[in-house]
Amino acid sequence: VTDDESDEIDGLRRVAESARMPGTVSPESLGIQLESSSEFIARMRATQAGPAVRRSRGLRVAVAFSVIVVIGALAVASPWRSSPAAAATPPALRFEFANEVNAAYAPGKAARGDLLRLAAAARTASPNQGSGMYQLVRTSSWDAHLDPDSANSKAIVVATERSTWLAPDGSMHIEESKGDIVNASGQLAARDPIGTTREELSKGTFDASRSSNLGSNTTAVKQSLLSRADCLNKSSLQTSTCLYREVADLYSTYVVSPELAAYLWTVLAGQPEFRSLGSVTDRLGRTGVGISIDNNKDLGNQRPILIISTTSGQLLGQEILLTRNDPELNLKAPVVYSFSSIVSARYTASDK
Amino acid sequence: VGEDEFAALHNVANDRLFAYVAVRLGYADAMDAVSEVFEVAWSKRLRAPGTVDDRVGWLFEIAKNKIREEMRRRRRRPHVSSNLDYRDPLSDHAEAIALADLGMHVYRSLSPSDRLLFDLLFIQEVGRDNACAKLNITMQALYTRASRLRSRIAALHEELAYVEGEPA
Numbered sequence: 001v002t003d004d005e006s007d008e009i010d011g012l013r014r015v016a017e018s019a020r021m022p023g024t025v026s027p028e029s030l031g032i033q034l035e036s037s038s039e040f041i042a043r044m045r046a047t048q049a050g051p052a053v054r055r056s057r058g059l060r061v062a063v064a065f066s067v068i069v070v071i072g073a074l075a076v077a078s079p080w081r082s083s084p085a086a087a088a089t090p091p092a093l094r095f096e097f098a099n100e101v102n103a104a105y106a107p108g109k110a111a112r113g114d115l116l117r118l119a120a121a122a123r124t125a126s127p128n129q130g131s132g133m134y135q136l137v138r139t140s141s142w143d144a145h146l147d148p149d150s151a152n153s154k155a156i157v158v159a160t161e162r163s164t165w166l167a168p169d170g171s172m173h174i175e176e177s178k179g180d181i182v183n184a185s186g187q188l189a190a191r192d193p194i195g196t197t198r199e200e201l202s203k204g205t206f207d208a209s210r211s212s213n214l215g216s217n218t219t220a221v222k223q224s225l226l227s228r229a230d231c232l233n234k235s236s237l238q239t240s241t242c243l244y245r246e247v248a249d250l251y252s253t254y255v256v257s258p259e260l261a262a263y264l265w266t267v268l269a270g271q272p273e274f275r276s277l278g279s280v281t282d283r284l285g286r287t288g289v290g291i292s293i294d295n296n297k298d299l300g301n302q303r304p305i306l307i308i309s310t311t312s313g314q315l316l317g318q319e320i321l322l323t324r325n326d327p328e329l330n331l332k333a334p335v336v337y338s339f340s341s342i343v344s345a346r347y348t349a350s351d352k
Numbered sequence: 353v354g355e356d357e358f359a360a361l362h363n364v365a366n367d368r369l370f371a372y373v374a375v376r377l378g379y380a381d382a383m384d385a386v387s388e389v390f391e392v393a394w395s396k397r398l399r400a401p402g403t404v405d406d407r408v409g410w411l412f413e414i415a416k417n418k419i420r421e422e423m424r425r426r427r428r429r430p431h432v433s434s435n436l437d438y439r440d441p442l443s444d445h446a447e448a449i450a451l452a453d454l455g456m457h458v459y460r461s462l463s464p465s466d467r468l469l470f471d472l473l474f475i476q477e478v479g480r481d482n483a484c485a486k487l488n489i490t491m492q493a494l495y496t497r498a499s500r501l502r503s504r505i506a507a508l509h510e511e512l513a514y515v516e517g518e519p520a
Contacts, residue, residue, distance in 0.1 A: 008495045009473060009480065012502040016474060019509040020448075020455035023371040023474035029448045032383050034370055037362035040387075041355055044394050 092321055092336055093307075095290045096278020104303050104321040104334030108275040111291050115269035115276075118289060122261035122313025130346030135166040135208070135255045139317075140284075141340035165351050166253060169203035173352045211254035214263070221263040222270075225250075237294070240273035244293050244304060251315045255345045261313050282307050284341050288316045301326060302337055317341035353397040353407070362390060364404065365411050371475045372412060375459055376419045379452065385422060389415045405482075412476060458508045466501050473498070 017024040027034050035043070092098070098106035130136075139162045165173040176197050207213075215221040222243070226232050231242035247264055250256060256264070268274050268291065277290035288307040301324040307316045322337040353361070369389055374382035392414050393400070401407050462470065472483040484494050 008498040008502065012498045012505070013474065015502050015505050015509075016455075016470070019458050019505055020451040021459050021470070021474070021505070022375045022452075022456055023368075023470070025371075025448075025452045025455060027367065027370055027379075027383070030379055030452055031449070032370075032379065034366055034383060035387060035390075037359040037366070040362055040390055040394075041359055044391075 092334065093280050093282065093290070093319065095280045098277045098290070101334070103277070103305075104323045106277065108277040108290075108292060110272070111274035111276040112269045112272075113276075114278075114289050115265045115274065115291065118291075118308050118310065118313050119262040119265035119269065120313075121310060122258045122265065125258050125312045125314075127258065127312050127314065128346070129255055129257070130348055132347045132349035133168050134348045134351050135211075135253070135345070136163065136348045137166075137251075137253060137255070137345045138163045138343040139252070139340050140343050141338070164253065165348070166206055166208055167203070167351055168208050170206045170208050171203040172199075172201040172205060172253075174199040174201070175352070206253060211250060211256055211260060214260060218263050218266045218270075221260070222267040225267070236271065237273050240268075240271040240293055243268060243271060244274075244306070247306065247315070248304075248318055251342060251345070255347055256314065258313065261315070265308065265313065277305060279310070280307060282316050282341060283339065284316070284343070286316050287311065301333070314345075315342060353400040358394065358397055361393075361400075361404065361407050361411070365408050366390075368408070368475060368477055369411060369415055372471070373415055373419060375456065375471075375475065377422055379449075379456075381422065385415070385418050389418050392418075405478075408476075454509070454512060457512050458505060461508050461512070462501075462504065466504060469497055469501055 013024070092100045092103035094100060095103060095106075095108075097108045139160075141160050141162070160176060160178050162174070162176045164175075167173075174197075176199070214224045223232075225243055225246040226234075226239065229242040229246050231239060234242065247268070250264075273294045275292050275294060277292055280288055280290045282288055286309060288309050291306045291308060292303055301322060303321040303323050305319045305321065307318065308314070309316050317340050319336055320338040322333045322335050325332050326337075366386065369386045370382050373385045373389075377385060389411060393411055401410050459467065459470065469483070469487065472478050472486055473480075478486065480491065480494060484491055487494070487497075489497070
């Protein structure tokens with residue numbers, strides 16, 4: 001190896017730097033301030049005394065509800081184990097028109113009638129949605145993550161409790177606790193200090209008035225939902241998929257008024273792809289109706305099910321069923337792939 | 353691994369992890385992902401490998417899983433972009449970002465084997481000997497491949513800069 005040859009790598013570096021290739025560009029030059037080691041250590045120390053505060057660029061949280069990776073649970077009769085990695089996936093809920101075995105593909109029936117009844121229930125309900133300027137949404141879920149310690153694909157299952165306070169200026173305070181699963185509602189056995197975080201998203205991250213400005217009739221609400229999702233002028237099936245995602249997202253962040261809930265279910269009622277799986281008792285013991293969507297490639301190997309309260313007409317949560325095997329997580333269909341329950345959604349005077 | 357050792361590891365690996373994650377997830381999401389990688393590592397620091405090199409490799413393994421998880425998330429939510437704030441044209445860093453985007457485009461236009469070589473040398477920074485070992489090639493071959501890669505990058509950059517109207 002000559003000196004000229006050994007200079008090749010230095011020459012390569014110079015060319016890469018000139019081209020501003022990754023690895024040669026400092027985060028600071030892009031306006032990104034990485035956390036320093038001292039800041040990180042201080043933050044970790046703080047977690048031992050209380051919730052961690054994570055610096056965030058923010059937008060990640062906007063899709064929190066629909067991006068829950070996996071929520072696995074054990075058979076309801078089983079005690080919750082302290083080792084989430086050992087957890088088996090749970091049986092699906094038993095719906096009127098679908099059971100634990102066939103819920104991933106049971107056709108159910110056309111959802112239009114049920115959705116219109118749910119819209120009527122929402123319209124006539126008078127839920128106590130609190131008062132104040134902040135929109136507080138609490139969810140309980142089971143998440144499965146890829147095991148960071150494992151060289152091979154393996155899922156670990158962790159319970160998550162999440163509360164978000166959305167302020168009028170579009171900022172958000174988030175508290176999220178993770179821990180071992182103790183029961184089917186996703187309550188935590190113990191809070192892991194590392195897994196407990198408090199996050200602040202800056203003002204303007206969200207449009208705090210979105211849920212109240214979506215529109216004052218069904219057509220306007222549908223248009224607003226599809227416009228935001230960049231789903232205008234799509235096929236009926238794609239439109240239904242977009243609407244499902246937008247509804248789930250909306251509920252993950254905002255307090256949804258009875259009027260808006262009625263509009264949402266009326267919008268969905270106009271889409272023939274939605275199917276009703278009939279009545280069900282959700283994992284928190286609440287009575288609802290399961291509304292699913294026909295399997296399609298936009299949803300990959302998943303079948304989402306919205307569970308909507310028959311009394312309040314509000315969304316109670318969603319479950320996602322695995323319709324085909326997932327080798328990455330070593331899960332065999334049909335199993336519950338994820339679930340999230342909305343524990344409460346109300347206005348509050350306090351920002352945390 | 354004690355706090356001081358962890359801080360040293362953080363100093364060594366922070367920028368490298370950022371670049372590693374950024375080429376896979378984009379710059380906008382890399383910051384949060386890197387934070388999460390360190391959080392996982394912190395929670396498992398008592399089980400960290402013994403040498404600094406092995407610890408850095410361990411962090412990259414954690415990052416790989418973090419990236420896979422994020423990619424799974426995106427597959428479920430493909431129409432959501434997290435780059436909205438990053439690409440703000442009024443940002444003070446807009447020009448640097450545009451050039452970095454072009455550099456990212458060059459990187460992504462490389463063949464998988466060229467990207468691997470680039471990763472080892474300039475992102476994971478494993479050193480020349482380790483790069484040879486990981487690629488199972490001689491030092492002579494490493495320099496030959498580096499020379500070819502240099503030419504490819506220069507050509508790609510010129511071509512893509514022309515297409516995008518940026519000064520090469």
